[in-house]
Amino acid sequence: MTAEVLPAPVAAPVAAPAIELAGAARWYGNVVAVNDVSFSLGAGVTGLLGPNGAGKTTLLHMLAGFLAPSAGTVRVLGRSPHRDPSVYRQIGLVPERESVYSFLTGFEYVRYNGRLQGLANADSAARVAIARVGLEDAADRPIGTYSKGMRQRAKVAGALVHEPQVLLLDEPFNGMDPRQRLAMMDLLGEMANAGRTILFSSHILEEVERIGTEILVMVAGRLAASGDFRAIRALMTDRPHTVTIHSSDDRKLATTLMADSAVFAVELQPNGLSVRTAHLSAFRRIVATSCQAAQVRLLEVLPADESLESVFDYLVRR
Amino acid sequence: MSTANRVTASSPTGNIYDLGYRHYDGKRRGRWYAAWSLYVDSLRGIWGFGRPMSAKAAPFILAGLYAFPAAIQLAFSSVIAQSVKEGNAANLFEYGNYFTGLGILMILFCVAQAPEVVCRDQRYQVLPLYFTRAMGRSDYALARLASLSTALFLALMVPMFALFVGDVLMGADAFAAIGTELPKSLPSIPANLLVAVSMASISLALSSYSPRRAYSAIGLVAYFLLMEAVPAIIYGVGQHAGWTWADKLVLTTPITSLQAATDWFFGRSLTARGFPDTLGPDAYVLACIASAALFTGILLFRYRRVAA
Amino acid sequence: MPAPVSVLPEIVRITFRQLLGRRRTLLLLLLAALPVLLAVIFRLAGQVDVKEYSTGVFDTVSLTIVLPLTAVLFGTGAFGAENDEGTILYLLAKPIPRWIIVASKALAAVLLAVSLTVASVVLGGLVELFPAGPDGVAATEAQVVAMVVGSICYVALFVPLSLFTRRALVIGIGYMLVWEGALSFMLPGIANLSIRQYAIGASTAIYRLPLEETRLPADTAFVLSAILVVVAMAIATWRLRRFELSGGSD
Structure with missing residues (x-):
C-alpha cells in the first residue's frame, strides 16, 4: 500500500539526504507504532500528517534519537541519532508536550538552550531567535505566565537558537x-529556503497545505503516501473525484456527460454542475468533447475537493 | 468527500438536531452516592486496580511483606505446633505484637500511597470538577480518608487472619480451636481499626498540604520518624533537668502510642519503649483517638480552604 | 567532540531552581533546623554533654533522619523534576556527553544536600558542643565530615535509581527505613554496604564520635564511598545513554 507516489523531494545543496529512513519500525511490546517506513528528505519543509495515534510522534522521536528503531535504520545527516549526542549539534527539536521550565523567562530559556549547545555568544543568539519568533515583548517574563501560543514560540526559539540543519517539530502550531x-509558517518557509530540512507533524490540514507542499501521510503506523499532495491526489485513480463545472447551459451538458461511462453522477446545483468521476485526466477530455457535442460553452472547471483534507480523509478511511 | 455535499451556504436557517442524548431524566442519587463512588474509586486506586501493573507494585509488595511473617507462621504451623508440644516456646507473632514488630511497613504503605490519593487532584487542578458535583468539600475529604483507612485496615487484617488460621490448624480439634481462638483474635478488629484510621488521618492531612507527591512523601516520613525520635530525646534531656511534664510527650508519638493502644486492646503490659509506665494504658487509646480527630480536623480544614 | 565542561554550571544552576521552591525549601529548612532546636533544648536543660548529644541528637536525628531524607529528596529530584515535567527532552537533545549531564545533576543535588546538612550540624554544634571544649569542636568537625560523605554517597545512590523508576523516592525511603534502619541493626555484617556506616567511619578520620556502633575504619569508609560513587555514576551514565522515551505510540 505504501506506494511512493513521487520521488522524494531532492534538495539542491546537500549531497546525502538530511533525513533517511529505511524500513524503520518501532513497536512497544506487541503494539506496532511505526511499521516499515522508508523515505528520505532533503532541504525544504515537509509536513508529517496523520490522525492521532498514527505514529507521528514515535517517528519524530526516532529521528530525534529518543527511540531506537526496532527494525530498519534511521539516519539524520548520515548518522544514527540514537546514542550519538553529537548529532544534536545539527538538530533542533520542538516536542509536543507543553512543558517548559516555567520558572525561567523566555530569554533565559532560549539562552540556556544556546549555552547547552555550546554557543560562545548564547546571549546574542538567544536575542536573534526570540526576535525570529516575535517574542521580544514577553522575553523577560517567566514562561509560566505565557499563553499556549507564546510557550509554543518560546519552544521553537529554543530549538533554532543554534541554527540547526534539521528542525523537527511535533504539532508546532498547537x-x-x-x-x-x-x-x-513564514518563518519555517524562510528557514527551508536557506537550505534547512524541516519536518513538522500536524493533524490540521490547512497548516500543511500552506507551507508544506511535500507531505508524508501516516496511517496506522505506515507511510500511506509521500510527495506533493496534489500529485498524490491525482494518482489515486480508484477514488471518485468531484468537479464543479460552470457552463452556458448546465442542464444540457449534464445529459451529455451522463452518457459517458467515466462519469458516475451529475448533480445540478445553483452554482454549477457537480460531477463525480473516476479518472481526472480522462474526464478532462470528456468534458471537452461533451461540450463540443452539446454545443455548450464551458465557463469554468473547478476540482471541488482538491483540498488536503479530502486526500487525508480518503487515505485514513481506506 | 464531505466537501461536495455541504449545502449550508444555500440554507440560511439553522437546525439543532435532538439526537436523544441531551437530557437525563433518570434518578439522581445525590450526595451520598457521589461520596460512595469516590470512596470506591479511591480504594481501587490505592490498590492499583484499574491502573497499570506498575501502580499495583508498591501497595501489594508492602502489604505482602507485612503479611509475610504471618504467612510463614501459617505454612509451618504443624512444625511449630510440634515444637510447642515439646515445650519449646517459639518466639511467635501474636495478634497483639504483630503491628509493634512490623509497623514500619505500614508507615511505608502510607508514605507510598497517601500522596497518590490526594496530591494529583491538586497538581492537575481537578478539584473544581469534584466540588461542582453533588459532593461537598468535606464529603470529598472524608471519602478519601475512608478509602485510605479501609485500605490500611485490609492490609493490617490479612496477617491477623493468617495467624488465626494457623492457630486453628495447630489445635488437634479444629472446631474446639475456633472456639478458643475467636475471643483471643477479636480485639484485633478494633485495635487495627484504630491503627488504620489514625495512620490514614495523619497521612492524608499532611499529604494534602502539597500538590507534589515527592514533597508529601518526604513530609510524611519526616513526621512519622521525627515524632518518634524527638519526644524521646526531650524526655531524656528532661530527666536530667527534672522536667516532670516530659513523660507526657510520649502521647504525641504516632507509632509508639498506637503500639501501646494495641496492647490495651489485648490486655497486654505496655511496650512503649523508652518511656516510663507512669501513664495508664487507656491514656494511649485516648491519645490515638484524639490524634485521629485532630488530623481529620486538619484535613477538613485544608479542604475548606484549598483553592479549587 | 570536545568535552563542553562549561555547560556543567549551567545545568547545576537550573537544577537548583528546580529543586528549590518556596514551600519545598521551607519543609527542608524545618527539617534541618530540628537538630539545632534540640541543641537549644539541651542547653536550656543545662546539659552540655558530647556523648548524650552525639547519640541522642546527631545519631538518631541528623544521621538517621535528616541526612537520608534530604539526600533522597534532592538525589531523586535532580532527574525526577525533569522527568515529571517532561523537560528532560530539552536537556538530552543537546550535544553534551551523557556523563557530564549525570555529573551536573549529581553535583547540584550534592551541593544542596551538603549545605543543608552541614549547616544543620554546625549550628547544632555551635550551640551544644562548642561549650564542651576541644572535644566538642572536634566532634562537630567529625559530624561535618559524616554529613559530607553521607550526602555524596546517598545522592550517588539515588540519582541512578531515579533513572530506572518513577517511584524512586518511595523506594529510596524504603531503603532508608528497611536497609539502613532495621536490617543494619539486625545484621552487623552489612556494614560494608551501609552508607550510614561509611559516614560514621569517615568521620573517625577527625574524631571518634561516641556512637553505639562504629564498624568501619576511616580509610575503608573512604575507599568504599569512592567505589560507590564511581559505580553509581557509571550506571547512571550508561542508563542515560540508553535513554528511551517510554509510553504511548502517538
Missing part, C-alpha cells in the same frame, strides 16, 4: 492563533 500561525 495553541497558536491564526496570525501567529501564519508568522510561524
Whole structure:
C-alpha cells in the first residue's frame, strides 16, 4: 500500500539526504507504532500528517534519537541519532508536550538552550531567535505566565537558537492563533529556503497545505503516501473525484456527460454542475468533447475537493 | 468527500438536531452516592486496580511483606505446633505484637500511597470538577480518608487472619480451636481499626498540604520518624533537668502510642519503649483517638480552604 | 567532540531552581533546623554533654533522619523534576556527553544536600558542643565530615535509581527505613554496604564520635564511598545513554 507516489523531494545543496529512513519500525511490546517506513528528505519543509495515534510522534522521536528503531535504520545527516549526542549539534527539536521550565523567562530559556549547545555568544543568539519568533515583548517574563501560543514560540526559539540543519517539530502550531500561525509558517518557509530540512507533524490540514507542499501521510503506523499532495491526489485513480463545472447551459451538458461511462453522477446545483468521476485526466477530455457535442460553452472547471483534507480523509478511511 | 455535499451556504436557517442524548431524566442519587463512588474509586486506586501493573507494585509488595511473617507462621504451623508440644516456646507473632514488630511497613504503605490519593487532584487542578458535583468539600475529604483507612485496615487484617488460621490448624480439634481462638483474635478488629484510621488521618492531612507527591512523601516520613525520635530525646534531656511534664510527650508519638493502644486492646503490659509506665494504658487509646480527630480536623480544614 | 565542561554550571544552576521552591525549601529548612532546636533544648536543660548529644541528637536525628531524607529528596529530584515535567527532552537533545549531564545533576543535588546538612550540624554544634571544649569542636568537625560523605554517597545512590523508576523516592525511603534502619541493626555484617556506616567511619578520620556502633575504619569508609560513587555514576551514565522515551505510540 505504501506506494511512493513521487520521488522524494531532492534538495539542491546537500549531497546525502538530511533525513533517511529505511524500513524503520518501532513497536512497544506487541503494539506496532511505526511499521516499515522508508523515505528520505532533503532541504525544504515537509509536513508529517496523520490522525492521532498514527505514529507521528514515535517517528519524530526516532529521528530525534529518543527511540531506537526496532527494525530498519534511521539516519539524520548520515548518522544514527540514537546514542550519538553529537548529532544534536545539527538538530533542533520542538516536542509536543507543553512543558517548559516555567520558572525561567523566555530569554533565559532560549539562552540556556544556546549555552547547552555550546554557543560562545548564547546571549546574542538567544536575542536573534526570540526576535525570529516575535517574542521580544514577553522575553523577560517567566514562561509560566505565557499563553499556549507564546510557550509554543518560546519552544521553537529554543530549538533554532543554534541554527540547526534539521528542525523537527511535533504539532508546532498547537495553541497558536491564526496570525501567529501564519508568522510561524513564514518563518519555517524562510528557514527551508536557506537550505534547512524541516519536518513538522500536524493533524490540521490547512497548516500543511500552506507551507508544506511535500507531505508524508501516516496511517496506522505506515507511510500511506509521500510527495506533493496534489500529485498524490491525482494518482489515486480508484477514488471518485468531484468537479464543479460552470457552463452556458448546465442542464444540457449534464445529459451529455451522463452518457459517458467515466462519469458516475451529475448533480445540478445553483452554482454549477457537480460531477463525480473516476479518472481526472480522462474526464478532462470528456468534458471537452461533451461540450463540443452539446454545443455548450464551458465557463469554468473547478476540482471541488482538491483540498488536503479530502486526500487525508480518503487515505485514513481506506 | 464531505466537501461536495455541504449545502449550508444555500440554507440560511439553522437546525439543532435532538439526537436523544441531551437530557437525563433518570434518578439522581445525590450526595451520598457521589461520596460512595469516590470512596470506591479511591480504594481501587490505592490498590492499583484499574491502573497499570506498575501502580499495583508498591501497595501489594508492602502489604505482602507485612503479611509475610504471618504467612510463614501459617505454612509451618504443624512444625511449630510440634515444637510447642515439646515445650519449646517459639518466639511467635501474636495478634497483639504483630503491628509493634512490623509497623514500619505500614508507615511505608502510607508514605507510598497517601500522596497518590490526594496530591494529583491538586497538581492537575481537578478539584473544581469534584466540588461542582453533588459532593461537598468535606464529603470529598472524608471519602478519601475512608478509602485510605479501609485500605490500611485490609492490609493490617490479612496477617491477623493468617495467624488465626494457623492457630486453628495447630489445635488437634479444629472446631474446639475456633472456639478458643475467636475471643483471643477479636480485639484485633478494633485495635487495627484504630491503627488504620489514625495512620490514614495523619497521612492524608499532611499529604494534602502539597500538590507534589515527592514533597508529601518526604513530609510524611519526616513526621512519622521525627515524632518518634524527638519526644524521646526531650524526655531524656528532661530527666536530667527534672522536667516532670516530659513523660507526657510520649502521647504525641504516632507509632509508639498506637503500639501501646494495641496492647490495651489485648490486655497486654505496655511496650512503649523508652518511656516510663507512669501513664495508664487507656491514656494511649485516648491519645490515638484524639490524634485521629485532630488530623481529620486538619484535613477538613485544608479542604475548606484549598483553592479549587 | 570536545568535552563542553562549561555547560556543567549551567545545568547545576537550573537544577537548583528546580529543586528549590518556596514551600519545598521551607519543609527542608524545618527539617534541618530540628537538630539545632534540640541543641537549644539541651542547653536550656543545662546539659552540655558530647556523648548524650552525639547519640541522642546527631545519631538518631541528623544521621538517621535528616541526612537520608534530604539526600533522597534532592538525589531523586535532580532527574525526577525533569522527568515529571517532561523537560528532560530539552536537556538530552543537546550535544553534551551523557556523563557530564549525570555529573551536573549529581553535583547540584550534592551541593544542596551538603549545605543543608552541614549547616544543620554546625549550628547544632555551635550551640551544644562548642561549650564542651576541644572535644566538642572536634566532634562537630567529625559530624561535618559524616554529613559530607553521607550526602555524596546517598545522592550517588539515588540519582541512578531515579533513572530506572518513577517511584524512586518511595523506594529510596524504603531503603532508608528497611536497609539502613532495621536490617543494619539486625545484621552487623552489612556494614560494608551501609552508607550510614561509611559516614560514621569517615568521620573517625577527625574524631571518634561516641556512637553505639562504629564498624568501619576511616580509610575503608573512604575507599568504599569512592567505589560507590564511581559505580553509581557509571550506571547512571550508561542508563542515560540508553535513554528511551517510554509510553504511548502517538
